Amino acid sequence: MRHCPACNIDFTGPLARCPLCQSALSGPASPSPFPEQNRYLRPRRLAAAIVLFVFGVGTLLLVFLGTLFAMPIDMLMASCVTLVVAWLVTNNAIVHAPDPLRVLCRLLLVLPLVALIWFIATRQAVVPEFVMPIASMVTLAFDVVLWIVLRRRFVERYAKYALMTIVLALLPWAMTWFGVVPWDLLARISALCAAIVLLALLVFAGRALSAESRRLFAA
Numbered sequence: 001m002r003h004c005p006a007c008n009i010d011f012t013g014p015l016a017r018c019p020l021c022q023s024a025l026s027g028p029a030s031p032s033p034f035p036e037q038n039r040y041l042r043p044r045r046l047a048a049a050i051v052l053f054v055f056g057v058g059t060l061l062l063v064f065l066g067t068l069f070a071m072p073i074d075m076l077m078a079s080c081v082t083l084v085v086a087w088l089v090t091n092n093a094i095v096h097a098p099d100p101l102r103v104l105c106r107l108l109l110v111l112p113l114v115a116l117i118w119f120i121a122t123r124q125a126v127v128p129e130f131v132m133p134i135a136s137m138v139t140l141a142f143d144v145v146l147w148i149v150l151r152r153r154f155v156e157r158y159a160k161y162a163l164m165t166i167v168l169a170l171l172p173w174a175m176t177w178f179g180v181v182p183w184d185l186l187a188r189i190s191a192l193c194a195a196i197v198l199l200a201l202l203v204f205a206g207r208a209l210s211a212e213s214r215r216l217f218a219a
C-alpha cells in the first residue's frame with residue numbers, strides 16, 4: 001500500500017502521487033485492482049499504427065497517380081479528404097470502440113451503399129464500373145481474412161456482414177441487366193468473387209451459418 005501523508009489515505013496500485021492532493025506517496029506499492037492497461041491497449045496501438053501507415057501510403061499513391069495522370073485538383077483534394085475522414089473513423093474505432101471489428105465491418109458495408117447513392121444521384125457509369133465492384137471486393141477480402149483468423153467466432157459474430165457484402169458485391173452485375181454498366185468486366189469479377197465466398201461459406205460453415213441464422217431470425 002502506498003500512503004499519502006497529507007490526506008492520511010492508503011492507495012493500491014503503483015501510484016507515484018496522491019490522486020487527491022498530488023503529494024508524493026510513501027511505502028511499497030501493492031498490486032492494482034485493475035488489469036494492466038497495456039494488455040488492452042497494446043494490440044490496438046499496433047493496429048492503429050498499421051492503419052495510419054496504410055492510409056499514409058494510400059494518400060501518397062493517390063497524390064502520385066493524381067499528378068501523373070493530371071487528375072483535376074478539386075477531385076484530388078476531395079479524394080484526399082475522403083481518405084483522411086476514413087482514417088479518422090477507423091482510428092477512432094480501433095482505439096475506443098468495445099468491438100472495433102464490428103465497427104469496421106459496418107463501415108466497409110457503408111462504402112458500396114454510399115457509392116450506390118452516389119450513382120443514383122449522378123448516373124455516372126464509373127460508379128458501377130469501378131467504385132462499387134472495387135469497394136465490394138475489398139470488403140469481401142476483409143471478411144475472408146477475418147474468417148481465416150477468427151474461424152468459428154467469425155461465423156457467430158460477423159457472418160451476417162459477410163452475407164450483406166455478398167449481396168452488395170452482386171449488385172453491379174445485377175445492374176448490367178439494366179444497361180447502366182457500359183464496361184462490365186469488374187462487375188462480373190466482383191460477382192464471381194461474391195459467388196466463390198458464398199460457396200465457401202455454405203461448404204465450410206453451412207451448419208454453423210444455418211444455426212446462426214435461425215438464432216438471428218428467432219430473436
Ligand SMILES: [Zn+2]
Nearest residue numbers: 004007018021
Ligand atoms: Zn493526498
